[in-house]
Amino acid sequence: SQIVESGGGLVQPGGSLKLSCGTSGFTLDFYDVAWFRQAPGKEREGVACISHANNINYLDSVKGRFTISRDSAKNTVYLQMDNLRFEDTATYSCAVEFGPWPTSYCSLVPTEQDEWGKGTLVTVSP
Numbered sequence: 001s002q003i004v005e006s007g008g009g010l011v012q013p014g015g016s017l018k019l020s021c022g023t024s025g026f027t028l029d030f031y032d033v034a035w036f037r038q039a040p041g042k043e044r045e046g047v048a049c050i051s052h053a054n055n056i057n058y059l060d061s062v063k064g065r066f067t068i069s070r071d072s073a074k075n076t077v078y079l080q081m082d083n084l085r086f087e088d089t090a091t092y093s094c095a096v097e098f099g100p101w102p103t104s105y106c107s108l109v110p111t112e113q114d115e116w117g118k119g120t121l122v123t124v125s126p
Helices: none
Strands: 003-006 009-011 017-023 032-038 045-050 056-058 066-071 076-081 090-097 120-124
Touching: 003 090, 017 032, 017 090, 017 120, 032 066, 032 076, 045 066, 045 076, 056 066
Parallel strands: 009 120
Antiparallel strands: 003 017, 017 076, 032 045, 032 090, 045 056, 066 076, 090 120
């Protein structure tokens, strides 16, 4: 994969982490980019996405705590995670949907993504 995530680690409940998603193979601004997570024994779920038109969508359980954003100059998409909870523990992966897109809104459906990074582990624990 050309996508690389970073920024995971161990954090206490209530703490913050900022994940980064970057690539040298293409320009992220042109595409829909999403963050997914998968905890042991659970299905992968979409956490946040930002569309090629910069529309944003969040999983209900992270609204008000997580923020997705782009830095065009760095060709990077970030996921700022605040007020982390035990249940946020998972491997977080970045994915890109190259299109064409039926709407200007991004998708949190894993099967609609075209390329994935390998993920970065986030552990929320005292």
